[in-house]
Amino acid sequence: MDTMKPFMSVLATGKSLTKQEAGDAFKTILSGAATPGQIGAFLMALSQRGETLDELLAGAELMRELVVPVDAPDNAIDTCGTGGDADSAGGGTYNISTAVAFVLAGCGVPVAKHGNRSLSSKSGSSEVLEQMGVNLSLPPERISTCIHEAGMGFMFAPAHHSAMKHVGPVRAELGIRTIFNLLGPLSNPAAAKYQLMGVFDDKWLTPLAETLKGLGSQKAWVVHGSDGLDEITTTGPTSVAALEDGTVRRFDVSPEDAKLPRAKPEDLRGGTPKENAAAMKALLSGEKSAYRDIVVLNSAAGLIVAGQAEDLENGARMAEQAVDTGKAKTALDKLIEISQQG
Template sequence: MIANILNKLTNQIELTNEEISGLIRAINEDKISPVQIAGFQVALMMKGPTLAEISAIAQAMRDNCIQLSPNVPGDLMDTCGTGGGLSTFNISTAVAIVAASAGITVAKHGSRSISSLSGSADVLEALDVAIDLDPADASKMMEDIGIAFLYAPLFHPVMGKVLPPETELGIKTIFYTIIGPLINPAGANLHLMGVYKPELLETVSQVARSLGYRHGLFVHGTDGLDEISLLGPTLVHELKDGKLSRYEITPEQFGLTRCTLSDIATGTPAENANTIRQVFSGIDKGPRRDSVLLNAAGALYVGGLAENIAEGLAMAADLIDSGKAQEKLRQLSEASNRYARHKQERELP
């Protein structure tokens, strides 16, 4: 199979859905060697993946992950982005907690940092959140408190096999730049997703549509931010009920003042955790709070709790000022550690 796939790719021939599905399944079942995986990645990159191929790979990756089905009303939300943009503190992680405090069920997908000082897993650990939960425990957390962190390496065995060859080769393929954030193991179909390159916005939003996303904002700050930017304009591709629209927004539209990157730059996981705590406690009322508010506004709009981003901004401010976001963080920490202790007890001989 792999020889035929490599032959097609090197001859600039598009792969079929069946070929891609079979390949990803074979990788999952350890029937493809690391050298063959690397060959596939390089050949696909050299040919240039089509939208149909990317969509098929994303669907196959979802089909071959460890899936969750929490018993919750309504749709699930994710705020996982591509990474790779200008490094800010963990805005999307803070936004996930704000969204959950509003009553949106959040399946926060993520991992440790690849391209910055602090990934979502890193900052959550610094916030005293246990990240390595079993699928059943993560599902129960979403049912109990409306949010759980899904540590990507525990749910995506295929990703664990394609990323090492990619890293060793020193290349970034679609597995890193596009696929990862779109394969939430709980099947979240609401998404606020930062994208690190503007040219990827169209592809990401089209793939999301093929996967059945109901509502998503795919955003790129023109300054290089993979968030809704407080530094300047943000390009937005909005997917809602199968329809795509494209527009640009600025902080001034929502009564916010632009800042510089240094105002919201990343630090260590401990420093970013302290930033999030200060924003949630009301100590920090500057640009870092505004960045959380602006992105949380987008999440609340995607989640259907706000009619637009402007309305979401006021709602996000109330969720922080009332202490609801801070309380949701406390619940996330306590519940995750309780389930982590139960997991350790189950594993004792």
């Protein structure tokens, strides 16, 4: 249990850990060799000082090393956020990134979606998928079949990151965001090289994009809405850190870029998993709404990341077509069917 002491001594002085030190500390924690008190103190120290790129990279590399992997096409994309929409929509939005996954699949882009139960909203991706009839208790090879045949597969984080069981109770007791809120979306079990990632605070945009670069991502957008959403919002502008050709650049986008109307925060407010599942089915069946608009906007960004669209306007029209022709709904229906065979 003394193995954490050298790292705690460094953190106690306010200094940062080297990548090697951070990696060794995470190995100690994820192997079960650290006490709950040490884990809590470690996470709190990082949070208080601010996590560094080396610490993020070391943690993400180890989590990817320990993951139960899933085979996916080389051009697979992940649409996973850190969570953090509780305040921005007065209690949580509809499931945006999950609906985006079906739209992208409807456009022919394979999606390896990584997700968990809800952190901030009333209904996370796993809850709403279960409500719609998707079987989430699948072995890796069946998830791979879903990605290849339905165009979308869902990887439930606890099933792929078993080492996190050593950290879960401490995180719950701390009740604050820790480095693991950032590491989750960086640790895709299919090692997806393309990513549309939402984050709860714009201070993490560039660091997370740089971390994805270090992890070998080909192209990614890390986004944070001006209203606090960990999505591209339709209530105002959104800040983006885009990774492309090994370079990270910053810019802002707005719904007007995709010829979409602005929304009010209350128009995006979700409900229970049952209510959100009904809303998603209505959207995928062609119903027009503010929910549809924000899903179309985020899908447009996903299509840019996947190399299928030149800009948001072009991507938005492609996304709308995937919904209106029933292709996005077909992806959901196929996922339900294939997952239930598993």
